[in-house]
Amino acid sequence: MPEITYREAIHDAMVEEMRRDENVFLIGEDIGTYGGAFGVSAGMLAEFGPERVRETPISELAIVGAAAGAAMVGMKPIAELMFMDFVLLALEPLMNQAAKARYMFGGKATVPMVVRLPGGSGTGAAAQHSQSLESMLMNIPGIKVIAPSTAYDAKGLLLSAIRDPNPVCFVEHKLLYKVKGEVPEDEYTIPLGVADIKHPGEDITVVTSGIMVQKSLAVASKLSQEGISVEVLDLRTLRPMDEQAIIKSVKKTGRLLVVHEAVQTGGWAGEVMAVVSSSEAFDYLDAPMRRLAGKDVPIPYNRFLEAAAVPQEADIEAEIRAIVSNKY
């Protein structure tokens, strides 16, 4: 199987679906000649022209609003926001229009749209260009939230997201763009709402997503040499959450650590723990459930401060060791 980057996987999913379906179009800032701030749409203008690679003014509210409007009348827009942080300028159309149109109108509207959101820290972009806002987006009924961790998942999930009849937030971690992975050349999709065991284990379940999957896998690999068996469960879709996969894994391992980059307070780790504590998996717990999340701070600029603001491999390793040895 050929290896391509996470960036290429997202690019390929968009290109292939735009070739297949004339109702799909891309809308966003600097997505044309520039190829998008992170190069994801490179070359698409040349193939599809300015109508379907619709480069906009710096108007995030209208970009997402326009995507919602177009979706309501039969198009399948993909809106690219340059940084996930900018979705805050577009929450009105996302939360009040796209997410609610179907319900408010008694089931008569469909809003098939994708909002692509490059998020996360690690690039020195500081507080307004580094956030992980997925927990906040998960608080919107009517929206689906995806955060892929590999090139393979990114492509398969994006295809499903474009074809999904609902508004989908597609969270791309900026540090993953260069990460390569095996991706088949033939068409495939990954269903939304289905988690994936990225590393099977027996001693502890690490529920995570996005870049934290990569970090957790590195830790799992290291600890396996010491006989600590870590199961890394990649949620892939945060909303709707694959509750059964969480329950099943925790029943097997008896221990749970949730890891995410989004800030801790109100973060989705609490949701995962609620799934466990209100299910039969609770009876299988051998240790308290723990979470490792972004600290409750804006992302700082300095590289050491920035790294300290979000979970790193050493933090994950330390947490796992503490939980499996009952020293928390």
Add this chain to the structure above:
Amino acid sequence: MTSWKKEEFDNLETTEVLEKSKELGLTQEQLVDMYRTMVKIRLFEEMADKQYALGKVHGTMHLSAGQEAVAVGSGFAINKGDYLLNHHRGHGHFISSGADVNKMMAEFLGKDTGYCHGRGGSMHIADVTANNLGANGIVGGGLQLAVGVGLAVQMKKTDQIVLTIFGDGAANEGIFHESLNMAAIWDLPILYLCENNKYGMSADVTRVSAKTPFKDRAAAYGIPGYYIDGNDVLAVYEFIRNAAENARSGKGPVFVEAQTYRYFGHSKSDRNLYRTKEEIDHWKTIEDPIIRFEKLLRTANLIDDQSINSIKEEMSKEIDESVTFAENSPEPDVKDVTEWVYA
């Protein structure tokens, strides 16, 4: 399209009314139908107010009595199949676009037979299958959606236009700028109808707006803008029809600001502390769009006392029946409360 002059149509003589109507492409039947629809809107709004007073309405409402000429003039000027994006005071536009008042009243009373099965209420009435993309509870909410609908029309190369109606309040929202700018750079087939009823809730337009009329702002985007008498149904019809044809022919967006006035308060909490009784009375008598149009149609000998009474009786009966229909309709089943969150 020339500039509008106040009372352009009001003082026409009999033959002039007919000539003008012919020039506008309106038949005598259509003129009477416009009048009938205005009466229907007024009666619907009065009935809605009554239903509220009787304690039968769970939520709020934003009534459009006094603004019928904008609703009817614009509704009759666009084509079936054109897209409509509405504001929160949208009953009139909805009726003018041919909506079923039974389903409207049922929605207003929260019933399962309403347009939105009781999920939306007055502020979210929509009929997506009829290209009516809904009233909107967010001021300026339609302005952003209109851009996308305009893009879709342009990409699908149909000859539809997008009529987006918003109030004076929305003209001061940030989306106003983003929407007009995008529509202008892409020549989108959008007709911006600013329904200026003098107050954004209690805020006098001139107090909260650096410069009026709002149509002057359209010039900043290179969009043709017109300020018209929104209580003159024929003026509204003429300008919207011409603007629609302009948008339909690929020449891009047009902006029409229609000056009008609402009779009821902003919503159910309004005690009218910000405007005088004299002002309200002036608009309700001298400027009333139905009285003015009635006078015109009498001049043209298209209606008389007898036909006016019969139209009012007929419309009143229809509105009464809508209440009966709504009252006899079932409530939505609470077990379905989470239906339709996702497709």
